[in-house]
Amino acid sequence: MLILAPMQGLTEVMFRRAYNAVFPGALDLAVSPFLSLTHGDLRHALEKVDDVLPERNVGAMPVVPQLLGREPEEFVALANRLYELGYGEVNWNVGCPMRRVAAKHRGSGLLPHPEEMRAVLDAVVPQLKPRLSVKVRLGYTNPREIFAVVPVLNDYPIASVTVHPRTGRQQYGGVPDLATFAEVLPLIHSRVIYNGDIVTAADYRALRSRFPQVEDVMIGRGVLYNPLLPCEIKGEETAPRRAADFLRMLLAAILERPVTDEAKVRKIKEYWCLSYRSLHLTESRRNEVLHAATLPATVAALERLLEEYA
Ligand SMILES: Cc1cc2nc3c(=O)[nH]c(=O)nc-3n(C[C@H](O)[C@H](O)[C@H](O)COP(=O)(O)O)c2cc1C
Structure with a gap:
């Protein structure tokens, strides 16, 4: 188990x-x-x-x-x-x-x-x-x-x-x-x-x-x-697309939380820092999300990246 x-x-x-x-x-x-x-x-x-x-x-x-x-x-x-x-x-x-x-x-x-x-x-x-x-x-x-x-x-x-x-x-x-x-x-x-x-x-x-x-x-x-x-x-399927699907779903759940935009940005970036390697991304691509300042910019940067795995 x-x-x-x-x-x-x-x-x-x-x-x-x-x-x-x-x-x-x-x-x-x-x-x-x-x-x-x-x-x-x-x-x-x-x-x-x-x-x-x-x-x-x-x-x-x-x-x-x-x-x-x-x-x-x-x-x-x-x-x-x-x-x-x-x-x-x-x-x-x-x-x-x-x-x-x-x-x-x-x-x-x-x-x-x-x-x-x-x-x-x-x-x-x-x-x-x-x-x-x-x-x-x-x-x-x-x-x-x-x-x-x-x-x-x-x-x-x-x-x-x-x-x-x-x-x-x-x-x-x-x-x-x-x-x-x-x-x-x-x-x-x-x-x-x-x-x-x-x-x-x-x-x-x-x-x-x-x-x-x-x-x-x-x-x-x-x-x-x-x-x-x-x-x-x-021994189940391990295509990076599945990791991207998960991160997309997690993002949607974070956006639904009744907290401030700043708290949402912090949470998105926290998970992202931990998990970006599962998408085989370089640090500079990781930074596209980390360097975004506002909630809309952070979401847009992450969605752009995740779309590459659709
Ligand atoms: C941020 C963080 C929060 C944790 N919270 C708990 C907790 O609430 N209860 C608990 O028993 N262990 C907690 N742990 C310990 C983990 O459950 C686990 O024992 C530890 O991370 C070692 O396992 P791992 O190497 O697979 O991560 C926490 C660990 C971290 C890093």
Whole structure:
């Protein structure tokens, strides 16, 4: 199974719908960008719950909502509300590397404190209606922290554990620590999903041949750099025209958003910077879009380029 990684600001429902419209079934599942829990207040999380409302996700690949936080009462309340909306699973983010998050023992900041993690699970699991899956890194400061975390996870009915083999401190630097991943893999009782730095079909094949027991792979940046990557992995058609169709659809969705023209221009350019290489374009052609100043000029430049692939 190929799973779209949660990426705050990038893989929200607008992206997931456009993607699945052009590449139906290429990505089997997505995990949503996190909904953040705040103590005593569900409002913050509910503001973003829009992203996973079933009616807004029609046409998108199936999605598992992700929660970030450690407040049992709010966790259960939100997860059970999501269950009522039809979600049979929620994912717990224990990997977020942001310093201000980790400093509060949230996200990857919980990994050095397995007993605190156990306390959250003890309070949450018995009351939870949906299944629970977890997304982790190897640790916050030290990749060995995972070895104290796994016995805790093994004590609960966890549907799957997605492992991004870096520490929180590393953010996205260096390379995934596959040696430690190999050591920890046989210790995890739940289904393991691999995540990290799969940006080519060759990366995918190398990972699968080194870890044949890992059948499910989550891909984030690789899909943004090259929307055709999942098709390449699955042996489906990879003509650049399909990437252009996707970008055209994403553009239309961005233009429909109720935000300022400046925000639309920023979003168009953000996706464009990540994905222009999938159209085999040079940097100077990329700049035709980046150097446009206004929304109409940006849209015109992008449409002109995409038309070449019609
Ligand atoms: C801009 C950005 C936003 C992200 N947002 C989330 C998030 O909301 N939840 C989460 O679990 N991981 C988040 N991640 C981490 C990704 O899901 C993934 O673990 C990471 O990018 C490594 O996978 P990749 O190499 O395939 O991109 C984010 C990463 C980036 C770069």
